[in-house]
Amino acid sequence: MRDQYEVELEELExxxxxxxxxxxxxxxxxxxxxxxxxxxxxDELIAFDDEIDxxxxxxxxxxxxxxxxxxxxxxxxxxxxxxxxxxxHLERIADYCVTVAKxxxxxxxxxxxxxxxxxxxxxxxxxxxxxxTGLEHFGARDFKDSxxxxxMDRPIDRANRKLIDRLIALGPEESQREWAMRMILxxxxxxxxxxxxxxxxxxxxxxxxxxxEEFTDASHKLPPVKT
Amino acid sequence: MEAIRxxxxxxxxxxxAEAERETVFEARDVSVFYGGQxxxxxxxxxxxxxxxxxxIGPSGCGKSTFIRTxxxxxxxxxxxxxxxxxxxxGIDLYGPKVDPVEVRRRIGMVFQKxxxxxxxxxxxxxxxxxILGMKKDLDQRVEKTLRAAALWDEVKDRLKDSAxxxxxxxxxxxxxxxxxxxxxxxxxxxxxxxxxxxxxxxxIEDLMHELKRDYTIVxxxxxxxxxxxxxxxxxxxxxxxxxxxxxxGILVEYDKTEKIFTNPSDSRTEGYVTGRFG
Numbered sequence: 001m002r003d004q005y006e007v008e009l010e011e012l013e014x015x016x017x018x019x020x021x022x023x024x025x026x027x028x029x030x031x032x033x034x035x036x037x038x039x040x041x042x043d044e045l046i047a048f049d050d051e052i053d054x055x056x057x058x059x060x061x062x063x064x065x066x067x068x069x070x071x072x073x074x075x076x077x078x079x080x081x082x083x084x085x086x087x088x089h090l091e092r093i094a095d096y097c098v099t100v101a102k103x104x105x106x107x108x109x110x111x112x113x114x115x116x117x118x119x120x121x122x123x124x125x126x127x128x129x130x131x132x133t134g135l136e137h138f139g140a141r142d143f144k145d146s147x148x149x150x151x152m153d154r155p156i157d158r159a160n161r162k163l164i165d166r167l168i169a170l171g172p173e174e175s176q177r178e179w180a181m182r183m184i185l186x187x188x189x190x191x192x193x194x195x196x197x198x199x200x201x202x203x204x205x206x207x208x209x210x211x212x213e214e215f216t217d218a219s220h221k222l223p224p225v226k227t
Numbered sequence: 228m229e230a231i232r233x234x235x236x237x238x239x240x241x242x243x244a245e246a247e248r249e250t251v252f253e254a255r256d257v258s259v260f261y262g263g264q265x266x267x268x269x270x271x272x273x274x275x276x277x278x279x280x281x282x283i284g285p286s287g288c289g290k291s292t293f294i295r296t297x298x299x300x301x302x303x304x305x306x307x308x309x310x311x312x313x314x315x316x317g318i319d320l321y322g323p324k325v326d327p328v329e330v331r332r333r334i335g336m337v338f339q340k341x342x343x344x345x346x347x348x349x350x351x352x353x354x355x356x357x358i359l360g361m362k363k364d365l366d367q368r369v370e371k372t373l374r375a376a377a378l379w380d381e382v383k384d385r386l387k388d389s390a391x392x393x394x395x396x397x398x399x400x401x402x403x404x405x406x407x408x409x410x411x412x413x414x415x416x417x418x419x420x421x422x423x424x425x426x427x428x429x430x431i432e433d434l435m436h437e438l439k440r441d442y443t444i445v446x447x448x449x450x451x452x453x454x455x456x457x458x459x460x461x462x463x464x465x466x467x468x469x470x471x472x473x474x475x476g477i478l479v480e481y482d483k484t485e486k487i488f489t490n491p492s493d494s495r496t497e498g499y500v501t502g503r504f505g
Contacts, residue, residue, distance in 0.1 A: 002502045071452060073488040074497045210490025 005070045009079065012062050016083050016090070019055035020135040023090045024128055026052065026097040027193065031124040033104045034186065035117060045101040052094040059087045078210060082203040086138065089196040089203075093131065096189040103182045103189075110179035113170055116163065120186055123159045126152060127193040134200035143208040149201040150215050156194040163187045249276040251413060251443045252297060256311035259292050259301060266292045268475040269311065272462060279435055279444045281454035281484065284464030285499065289476020290447045293464070294415050296320075297445060298334035299327045332359065335406035339418040341398035343390035343405070348373075348382050351390045351401055355409040368408065375441075376404035377434050396427020403434065407442070414438065416446040420453065432457050451500055454484065461487040463496045 026048060033041040063084050066072065072080050130152045137143060164187075167180035198215055206212045252274040259267040267289035274280050274297075282290040292301065299320065301307040313320045320330060332355075343351050352369045356362065369386075373379040378400045382393070390401055399419060406414055416435075420428040435444055435457045448454050454461050465479040480487065480496045491497045498504035 005502070073451070073455070073500045074491050076501045077489060 022052045030097040030100040042101045056091040082207040093193050107182040110175045123190045130197035134197045137204040143205040153194045160191040253314040258310045260308045262306045265475050270478045278459040280460045281458030282447045282462045283454045288464040290464045294447045298331050334413040335411040336415040337402050347387045348390050349386040352408045372404045372408040376400045413443045458484045
């Protein structure tokens with residue numbers, strides 16, 4: 001029953017899955033560009049964002065059309081709304097990847113610190129893990145482990161704060177300070193990617209349980225970390 | 228630190244808070260039989276004052292049968308029999324001392340097809356009032372009723388014309404006017420808009436929103452979006468096929484309309500409202 005409707009719903013979800021895979025590639029690309037100081041990759045990455053935007057737009061346009069024609073309710077309605085929000089989160093994550101790429105370009109030629117780069121790499125890998133966990137839960141209609149996302153996000157937040165101290169201690173040279181500033185922004189981008197992944201987990205929970213709950217919010221974050 | 232879990236409540240739901248609800252009907256294990264055949268099996272439901280309660284469900288699930296038990300219209304079917312208990316304001320509706328005519332005065336009904344009397348618009352509204360001896364200020368009562376039914380402006384200059392000359396939507400609003408003229412407490416509507424176009428339908432739906440300030444409304448509808456638009460509470464009736472192969476209507480789920488259409492508890496409700504089964 002309602003074959004066309006089912007097809008359209010599945011199409012939206014598969015577009016979202018595709019977008020998620022592309023976004024993961026974008027994070028990986030941003031991390032590689034950073035680690036290797038690879039300007040060619042930076043340009044590729046900036047161009048690659050169009051691929052993601054294309055999926056984003058198709059979902060964005062598909063949803064009002066589906067709502068208007070098929071009036072989804074109950075679980076279908078929650079699915080459509082979850083797709084709508086996750087789509088936004090993915091698009092934002094991709095934008096952060098572009099920002100990281102641009103920062104790599106701006107930091108090119110400045111003295112680098114291996115320890116800082118390693119920490120950023122670690123943060124980025126955590127982000128990828130969180131994103132894939134969030135999207136897997138979505139696909140599996142599973143929210144039990146959404147707590148895992150919060151647990152995974154904590155070290156990212158902590159690393160973000162620690163990095164700042166580390167960057168301040170880098171050295172007094174102007175070039176050192178400039179690199180440090182760029183890397184603070186990279187760190188901030190990665191931290192935000194983690195937050196978007198947590199929000200994707202909230203959508204998983206909404207989809208499965210039928211009520212929205214905020215796992216954490218900006219005013220109820222973790223206690224300050226003593227370093 | 229524990230994650231902060233904030234429950235987001237949608238404003239406006241307070242209206243339906245348990246404490247404020249006053250029960251008009253209480254059905255306890257109500258079953259309806261036509262001859263030996265059970266049409267509705269053991270329905271348990273409380274219907275609340277000044278809310279719109281929608282009954283939805285597939286054809287043959289007993290929704291019309293059930294709504295007709297609420298004002299003893301089922302009495303008019305010779306083979307029909309009801310078991311269980313159906314209370315209206317705490318009184319057993321099927322008790323020996325209850326007068327079905329009085330029941331139907333307090334609990335009015337409007338049917339699927341507009342069925343005005345072949346009389347003038349005025350007389351359609353005045354008919355019940357005259358019978359009940361409510362003849363004082365008849366003109367004012369007719370006007371007030373037609374206004375309440377959102378029909379006055381359209382008919383005030385032709386009150387003496389035949390009601391049969393009205394459009395389908397106007398005829399249906401006239402039937403609602405006829406039902407509310409005798410000042411009932413409850414209005415039962417059995418598919419009131421299924422024979423109407425979308426504009427006439429939306430006039431009836433607007434009217435329901437108006438009328439629920441003063442009346443308790445129960446509506447049977449095939450149109451799920453209509454239930455979603457007008458009802459505060461929604462009851463989903465489903466079909467149960469017995470091992471012997473006979474089909475009986477059962478109440479599957481009854482909850483706030485918002486819950487039924489965003490997060491129903493029963494997978495059969497989900498299947499029906501999303502259009503997958505039933």
